[in-house]
Amino acid sequence: MIELRNLTKSFKTPAGRKVLFRNVNAVFPEGKNIGILGRNGAGKSTLLRIMGGIDYPDSGRVITDQRISWPMGLSGGFQGSMTGRENAAFICGIHGIWGGSKRKVLDRVQEFAEIGDYFDAPVKSYSSGMRSRLAFGLSISVDFDYYLVDEVMSVGDAHFKHKCEQVIAEKRKSANFIIVAHSMPTLKKNCDVGIYLGPSGLQIFDTVQEAIALYQQGIPKPAQASVGAQK
Amino acid sequence: MHPVVQRNPWQIQRDVIRALLIREMKTRFGKWRLGYAWVLLEPAMHIMLLAAIFSFMGREFYPGIPTALFMLGGIAPFIFFSNCFGKGVAAVESNRGLFNYRQLRPFDAVLTRVLLEFAIYLFSLVALLAILAWFGVTARFNDFLMLIGINLLFFCFCLGVSLTMCVVGTKFPEAAKFAPMIVRPLYFISGVFFSLEQVPEEYHGYLSWNPLLHVIELTREGLFASYHGVFADLPYLATSSLVMLAFGLLVYRSQWRDLVRSQ
Structure with a gap:
């Protein structure tokens, strides 16, 4: 269960504070995959990160007893001068995986990422594709109740993409996803609950279809709507 | 699949x-040639250079204590602090x-760095004392227990300072420019490489406010039987260290979300 209680978040802009959402209350029951949609800059990623405990709201709380992952495929935490293996071992360490089970996870990451001997080379020598593969391999090798996915469900070439999709389909049996995406098929396929972040704040729907409908309805509209409102 | 086991906060x-x-450890020393040897070489070079200069000038700073040892007792703690x-x-x-x-917060980053610096400081201090002793530069040792106590307090003090600076440095990025300007004068008023007894008596009252001065004098007192610091005051060091630690923790606790939060 993930509960949002009185969540308010705003951003500083040159023209004053822009409120993304205000006093949001919601309860997401266990076993629901959540899709977040909205236009660029609406605060989708911010909401995702707040739910994941990485960012913080201005006021309010996120209450959960679930184990929530870091944003999937994130490579920002890598230390360039350390090897892929050392970086992976560090991530294992902060998640309490040491010794024998760490070695198993590392083997799994190496096998999944398909970067071969580069696994023992410094991360700064990686191409961006290899970096993402390593990050993605790490994400799926540590078990969580909820995985955070920001935009990318898959990275790399066609072969690797296929592999990622398979793994995610497998994961969905035992874990849930919170997904931010602009691709409607992805959301339709993977999500149960929809959150729409619009100009009027945050709306939660029991099915992702409703959220998608509202989002798509909003696409050509904003200019006309504002004119209409002024009259 | 390897589950993330449910851990309690301490774990x-x-x-x-x-x-x-x-x-x-890997990022700091892994990339250099000689690797971990730099743990020792860094402070050693600093200390040896200064010791060499002052030995060359042919001065003895404190009767009965070789210049190199006297320097070591002041510079090693100061490098840790700085x-x-x-x-x-x-x-x-x-x-x-x-x-x-x-699960990673600025507090963890700060605590780790202070812990590592502390370990490096203690290790390099002991190693350099041993190396100097091997070359015949020795002075009679005084009080091990006192050194432990001082260093525990010093660790608290530095953790407090580091936590405070972590908040200050993030809220006011300009602080990074002023940091050396604060540390450098401290170098001179903390008795790192000369004894502050030479300063006129009337200023002693002001100088003794500086906890670093107490740390350095007490460290020397713990190390060398013949050293007696005029300022050294253990209760004052204890109080100021605990106050500094409490202050650092409070400042961090009241501000930590702002350090991580997107604004």
Whole structure:
């Protein structure tokens, strides 16, 4: 269960504070995959990160007893001068995986990422594709109740993409996803609950279809709507 | 599949600090030629250079204590303090990427760095004393227990300073520019390489406010039987260290969300 209680978040802009959402209350029951949609800059990623405990709201709380992952495929935490293996071992360490089970996870990451001997080379020598593969391999090798996915469900070439999709389909049996995406098929396929972040704040729907409908309805509209409102 | 086991907060803290320590060691020394030897070489070069200059000038700073040892007792603690100060200022910015993992907080980054600096400081102090002793530069040792006590307090003091600077350095990035300007004068008024007894008596009252001066004098007192600091005052050091630690923790606790939060 993930509960949002009185969540308010705003951003500083040159023209004053822009409120993304205000006093949001919601309860997401266990076993629901959540899709977040909205236009660029609406605060989708911010909401995702707040739910994941990485960012913080201005006021309010996120209450959960679930184990929530870091944003999937994130490579920002890598230390360039350390090897892929050392970086992976560090991530294992902060998640309490040491010794024998760490070695198993590392083997799994190496096998999944398909970067071969580069696994023992410094991360700064990686191409961006290899970096993402390593990050993605790490994400799926540590078990969580909820995985955070920001935009990318898959990275790399066609072969690797296929592999990622398979793994995610497998994961969905035992874990849930919170997904931010602009691709409607992805959301339709993977999500149960929809959150729409619009100009009027945050709306939660029991099915992702409703959220998608509202989002798509909003696409050509904003200019006309504002004119209409002024009259 | 390897489940993340449910851990209690202490276990999480322990795992995070352990992983971070390994990471810091690898990034700090892994990339250099000679690797971990730099743990020792860095302070050694600093101390030896200053000791060489002052020995060359042919002065003895304190009767009965060789110049190199006298210097070591002042410079080693000061380097530890100055590293904690500087690392604290940069702790958040240089670790931004790490805060994408929810169990990692600026506090962990600061604590790890102070712990590592502390270990390096103690190790290099002992190693350099041993090396100097091997070359025949020795003085009669005084009080081991006192050294332990002083260093525990000094650790608290530096952790407090580092936490405070972590908040200050993130809220006011300009602070990074002023940091050396604060540390450098401290170098001169903390009795690092000369004894402050030469300063006119009337200023002693002001100088004795500086906890670093107490640390350095007490360290020398603990190390050398023939040293007696005029300022050294253990109760004052204890109070100021605990106050500094409490202050650092309070400042951090009241501000930590702002350090991580997107604005």
